[in-house]
Amino acid sequence: MARLLSNQATAFLLLICYVGSSMGSVHFSDLKETLIVTASPKSGQVLYAGEDKITVTWKLNSSLPASTDAAYEKVKVKLCYAPVSQKDRGWRKTEDNLKKDKTCQFKITNQPYAGGGSFEYTVDRSVPTATYFVRAYVVDASDTELAYGQTTDAKKTTNLFDVVGITGHHASLDIAAGCFSAFSVVALLFFFVMEKKKAKK
Amino acid sequence: MEEQKKPSSLQIESVAASDTKRFKVPVDSEHKATVFWIFSFAAPHMRAFHLSWFSFFCCFVSTFAAPPLLPVIRDNLGLTRNDIGNAGIASVSGAVFARLAMGTACDLVGPRLASASLILVTTPAVYCTSIINSASMFLLARFFTGFSLASFVSCQFWMSSMFSAPKVGSANGVAAGWGNLGGGATQLIMPLVYELIHIAIGSTKFTAWRIAFFIPGVMQTAAGIAVVALGQDLPDGNYQKLQKAGDKHKDSFSKVFHHAVTNYRAWILALTYGYCFGVELTIDNIIAEYFYDRFDVNLRSAGMIAASFGLANIFSRPGGGWFSDLLSERFGMRGRLWGLWAVQSFGGVLCIILGLMDNLAAAIAVMLLFSVFVQAACGLSFGIVPFVSRRSLGLISGMTGGGGNVGAVLTQLIFFTGSRYSTQKGIALMGVMILACTLPTMLIYFPQWGGMLLGPRPDATEEDYYTAEWSQKERDSSYHSASLKFAENSVSERGKGRDSSTTVPVDTTPSHV
Numbered sequence: 001m002a003r004l005l006s007n008q009a010t011a012f013l014l015l016i017c018y019v020g021s022s023m024g025s026v027h028f029s030d031l032k033e034t035l036i037v038t039a040s041p042k043s044g045q046v047l048y049a050g051e052d053k054i055t056v057t058w059k060l061n062s063s064l065p066a067s068t069d070a071a072y073e074k075v076k077v078k079l080c081y082a083p084v085s086q087k088d089r090g091w092r093k094t095e096d097n098l099k100k101d102k103t104c105q106f107k108i109t110n111q112p113y114a115g116g117g118s119f120e121y122t123v124d125r126s127v128p129t130a131t132y133f134v135r136a137y138v139v140d141a142s143d144t145e146l147a148y149g150q151t152t153d154a155k156k157t158t159n160l161f162d163v164v165g166i167t168g169h170h171a172s173l174d175i176a177a178g179c180f181s182a183f184s185v186v187a188l189l190f191f192f193v194m195e196k197k198k199a200k201k
Numbered sequence: 202m203e204e205q206k207k208p209s210s211l212q213i214e215s216v217a218a219s220d221t222k223r224f225k226v227p228v229d230s231e232h233k234a235t236v237f238w239i240f241s242f243a244a245p246h247m248r249a250f251h252l253s254w255f256s257f258f259c260c261f262v263s264t265f266a267a268p269p270l271l272p273v274i275r276d277n278l279g280l281t282r283n284d285i286g287n288a289g290i291a292s293v294s295g296a297v298f299a300r301l302a303m304g305t306a307c308d309l310v311g312p313r314l315a316s317a318s319l320i321l322v323t324t325p326a327v328y329c330t331s332i333i334n335s336a337s338m339f340l341l342a343r344f345f346t347g348f349s350l351a352s353f354v355s356c357q358f359w360m361s362s363m364f365s366a367p368k369v370g371s372a373n374g375v376a377a378g379w380g381n382l383g384g385g386a387t388q389l390i391m392p393l394v395y396e397l398i399h400i401a402i403g404s405t406k407f408t409a410w411r412i413a414f415f416i417p418g419v420m421q422t423a424a425g426i427a428v429v430a431l432g433q434d435l436p437d438g439n440y441q442k443l444q445k446a447g448d449k450h451k452d453s454f455s456k457v458f459h460h461a462v463t464n465y466r467a468w469i470l471a472l473t474y475g476y477c478f479g480v481e482l483t484i485d486n487i488i489a490e491y492f493y494d495r496f497d498v499n500l501r502s503a504g505m506i507a508a509s510f511g512l513a514n515i516f517s518r519p520g521g522g523w524f525s526d527l528l529s530e531r532f533g534m535r536g537r538l539w540g541l542w543a544v545q546s547f548g549g550v551l552c553i554i555l556g557l558m559d560n561l562a563a564a565i566a567v568m569l570l571f572s573v574f575v576q577a578a579c580g581l582s583f584g585i586v587p588f589v590s591r592r593s594l595g596l597i598s599g600m601t602g603g604g605g606n607v608g609a610v611l612t613q614l615i616f617f618t619g620s621r622y623s624t625q626k627g628i629a630l631m632g633v634m635i636l637a638c639t640l641p642t643m644l645i646y647f648p649q650w651g652g653m654l655l656g657p658r659p660d661a662t663e664e665d666y667y668t669a670e671w672s673q674k675e676r677d678s679s680y681h682s683a684s685l686k687f688a689e690n691s692v693s694e695r696g697k698g699r700d701s702s703t704t705v706p707v708d709t710t711p712s713h714v
Contacts, residue, residue: 184325
């Protein structure tokens with residue numbers, strides 16, 4: 001009985017959630033690629049997090065009519081995972097619904113569109129080791145995505161570059177780990193020896 | 202023979218006046234405590250309880266320290282879902298055999314040295330988790346850290362040595378429950394420590410998680426030292442001292458082993474425990490990442506939600522044990538069996554529903570309800586385990602405990618490794634597996650008490666059941682006297698309304714076991 005009721009409740013909740021999530025969210029397949037985006041790394045280049053820089057430039061595709069970008073307010077440039085780095089990693093999955101999409105997790109810059117521009121970005125130290133491309137979304141005044149541009153092709157196979165992330169591992173950690181481990185084992189041996197001495201008495 | 206409210210494994214006699222003066226708590230003839238005062242630290246009984254549950258708690262904290270930080274660790278080490286799944290399996294597989302070995306170790310050197318050794322020897326694995334750089338090192342770190350979960354056996358063994366039968370169930374249930382709490386507490390502690398280091402001290406993400414691992418490490422070192430420095434094996438002293446006095450009759454390992462593995466009930470309970478405790482371990486491993494990824498909450502929130510699952514242990518596992526005792530008063534062993542099947546099966550249903558929840562609030566609510574039922578099932582399991590055998594109780598407890606870990610290994614292997622099933626589908630399917638693997642409870646049958654579907658045989662007695670574990674020669678030498686006493690006291694498992702008076706001739710010479 002309780003099972004039947006909870007099934008009904010489940011169905012009802014699912015319905016609400018489905019309806020809720022489909023309203024008001026942009027789908028990537030609805031966006032047009034109107035920007036030309038270029039980034040300084042060459043195809044296959046290796047960059048080091050925290051050290052190397054990426055220069056990104058974006059402008060409207062000149063073959064499109066000039067009025068295309070009338071509503072473009074801001075541009076959001078992001079660092080995005082290439083498919084090879086998404087494999088077997090569901091937390092980086094590409095979803096058509098932009099609210100659920102996890103492809104582009106690192107912000108390069110958010111700035112006014114101004115007909116085009118560029119930005120020099122130092123690869124953040126929190127960027128992990130993976131293969132990437134750059135994508136720029138243009139948004140309107142209500143922060144809704146209107147169009148995009150990216151440095152790679154539609155299948156995301158060309159012009160990809162690698163980033164090597166920091167390890168976060170310092171020599172001091174090695175020493176601390178060694179000392180604490182040794183202390184634990186030595187403490188145990190100490191008490192063992194004490195036991196033997198007590199038993200002998 | 203006086204009827205006890207709960208079965209006792211040994212006869213309880215009135216206490217000599219001189220004995221009460223020695224101990225701060227009332228004790229029986231073996232100096233085991235007859236009360237369970239949770240908020241006392243009186244040595245040696247209550248002190249042993251607190252050392253025991255807290256050190257077991259620390260082992261749980263260490264073993265499940267990685268899961269809440271996985272969103273950071275997986276990027277630092279470049280882990281795939283496969284790597285994460287394998288490490289999760291490794292974290293619970295070490296303890297499968299370690300739990301079996303711990304029973305023997307406790308017999309040989311006493312629970313104090315056995316557990317302190319295990320706890321201190323596994324701390325290097327915890328500290329070294331902070332200096333790993335690859336998926337394979339991650340797996341090894343989690344594998345060796347997971348060995349510490351074998352301290353469950355020494356914890357239960359120690360409680361059984363310190364508390365007399367009417368209280369041993371509560372002591373065991375609370376100690377195990379509060380120990381398992383560590384699996385929940387760590388989901389709160391680790392993100393908090395990480396955030397403190399990352400934001401307050403300013404370390405980068407990939408350094409902060411490494412430093413964070415020193416917290417569980419230090420906790421475990423401190424707990425291990427406390428156990429060996431402040432603890433005591435038995436009410437009267439430590440093992441080495443007592444063994445020299447020549448008191449303990451040592452049973453043969455091969456006989457104990459034989460009577461454990463040939464008892465089919467032990468295997469069924471190992472399987473069913475795999476689908477309550479094993480499921481609890483699995484959830485400890487996957488739930489934080491699940492909430493982080495599916496519902497887009499931040500690391501700290503995911504940790505808090507995941508923690509609430511493990512924190513329910515504070516009352517749900519002891520509650521399960523208490524419920525088992527309550528059912529037994531009215532319905533005897535049949536009540537305990539029905540209780541286990543019903544509670545664990547309902548837990549399975551809730552697990553299926555959890556996998557289907559698409560809304561954050563609903564998922565949390567279902568998860569909380571699910572946690573209560575699955576943890577109560579663990580408590581209910583150990584309401585039955587003490588009755589399966591008297592001679593091989595230690596090893597059967599180890600088998601059941603080990604079975605719990607095997608369940609965790611299997612479940613993670615089938616549903617949560619690789620990309621075959623999404624995590625939410627895996628959770629729902631795990632619920633189906635819980636239902637299927639709880640059904641064998643129906644096959645457990647005690648001739649003297651019955652089973653779920655069949656009543657007892659009218660001519661079967663408790664004495665027949667427990668003395669069958671001893672050969673005629675052994676019986677002639679009275680090695681089975683402890684089993685006889687246990688049999689007499691276990692007639693309360695017949696429940697109300699049956700003839701509870703025993704026809705077993707009382708052993709006239711009470712021998713010290």
